[in-house]
Amino acid sequence: MANEVKLYGIDESLFVCGVKTALNLKNVKYEFVVEDLSNKSADLLKYNPVYKKVPVLVHNGNPISESLVIVEYIDEVWKGVPILPQDAYEKAQARFWAKVVNDKCFPAVVNAFSSNGEEQAVAEAHEALQFLENELKVKGSKFFGGDNINLVDIAATFVAFWIGAAEEALGIEVMSKHKFPKLTEWSDNYINCQAVKDSLPPRENVVAYFKKRFGKA
Amino acid sequence: MVGSEVILLDFWPSMFGMRVRIALAEKGIEYDYKEQDLPDKSTLLLEMNPVHKKIPVLIHKGKPINESCIIVQYIDETWKDKSPLMPSDPYTRAQARFWADYVDKKVYDALTKSGTLKGEEQEKAKKEFIEILKVLEGQIGEKPYFMGESFGYADIALVTFYCWFYTFETLGNYSIEKECPKLIAWAKRCMQRESVSKTLPDSKKIYEFFMEMRSKLGL
Numbered sequence: 001m002a003n004e005v006k007l008y009g010i011d012e013s014l015f016v017c018g019v020k021t022a023l024n025l026k027n028v029k030y031e032f033v034v035e036d037l038s039n040k041s042a043d044l045l046k047y048n049p050v051y052k053k054v055p056v057l058v059h060n061g062n063p064i065s066e067s068l069v070i071v072e073y074i075d076e077v078w079k080g081v082p083i084l085p086q087d088a089y090e091k092a093q094a095r096f097w098a099k100v101v102n103d104k105c106f107p108a109v110v111n112a113f114s115s116n117g118e119e120q121a122v123a124e125a126h127e128a129l130q131f132l133e134n135e136l137k138v139k140g141s142k143f144f145g146g147d148n149i150n151l152v153d154i155a156a157t158f159v160a161f162w163i164g165a166a167e168e169a170l171g172i173e174v175m176s177k178h179k180f181p182k183l184t185e186w187s188d189n190y191i192n193c194q195a196v197k198d199s200l201p202p203r204e205n206v207v208a209y210f211k212k213r214f215g216k217a
Numbered sequence: 218m219v220g221s222e223v224i225l226l227d228f229w230p231s232m233f234g235m236r237v238r239i240a241l242a243e244k245g246i247e248y249d250y251k252e253q254d255l256p257d258k259s260t261l262l263l264e265m266n267p268v269h270k271k272i273p274v275l276i277h278k279g280k281p282i283n284e285s286c287i288i289v290q291y292i293d294e295t296w297k298d299k300s301p302l303m304p305s306d307p308y309t310r311a312q313a314r315f316w317a318d319y320v321d322k323k324v325y326d327a328l329t330k331s332g333t334l335k336g337e338e339q340e341k342a343k344k345e346f347i348e349i350l351k352v353l354e355g356q357i358g359e360k361p362y363f364m365g366e367s368f369g370y371a372d373i374a375l376v377t378f379y380c381w382f383y384t385f386e387t388l389g390n391y392s393i394e395k396e397c398p399k400l401i402a403w404a405k406r407c408m409q410r411e412s413v414s415k416t417l418p419d420s421k422k423i424y425e426f427f428m429e430m431r432s433k434l435g436l
Contacts, residue, residue: 062308064308064312066314088291091291092282095287096283
């Protein structure tokens, strides 16, 4: 039976891009189904009835939702470049940091922008990003995954690509090179990986998206 | 020293800590249980979980693992020879992870709000909580456990809330069993496993603990 892989999403979603990166790393051929989130397709609602969100991966008719769950699934099904470490302890660390990125850093950064750069919100975003900055310092490697990107790098896609675009769109500084030298360097390296480059939308589209979503009237 | 290779930093009423205790029991692992006095956190806890400063923390051969669901997966992957907690095929495994993640995102806040809010807000919270339980009930369906015939990861993620139901039912003046009988039947089925029944404290003891804590906080 042919391997049928469909990815439901939108170009600008960083969670969708994370899944695309994982598929690219494994050289998986897939069909990208663009969703209109203001008018969700019957398929999307069928495949993700719990959250009704993107991304959703459908493999041979079987749906998987939640980006980190999808990325782990991709890693287990398609061999080749590993996205998670083999060692149980290292795997646990990767899952832990991916969760820190998703549960702590992402909401704090979103809040910093949506509050229009309010002092406390920016301070909290800095505190959250500092964990990642420190982790890179401690690891002393190019990526969170070492020489190659892993689950944590993919989870942190928003740091590498979206923060800069949002800063430009809204004129608010959240991640300065001075305060976060390691994260800045990591961001440059990350978006230059081929698998990542192939997943990202044009930057001007993302800037326009942020202006629309968070911009001042 | 017996069990010193595996140490668990925990707090007895924590439903998150209980998940780890169930997993360790399922695998028959001996460990050193260290009760943490929250809020007076020990130096060991702060050193082993500097990011979140929370329990549970599993320390295996001196290295810490944090976050209950991550710890349960670690236990399953490290002690492979007995009682697998994850399904064997990748798709069902992904479903188990999805449902454990759903429990993590939804259950704690909804459950606690159903008991601690007042008036109309409480009624809304109770409704939301029951809706969440119905989704979970729907996923279990006619199966004995979340993913089928075998007790595992997704069951562990949810069942530890069972001993807390009585507390919030009492505070919220409602019956979860009345609204979600199949879910309670599933919970009782899980309680037939020694790893679960020996881990979950008595519901009344949890209630007493919660009420004492609230009165100390002046609530």
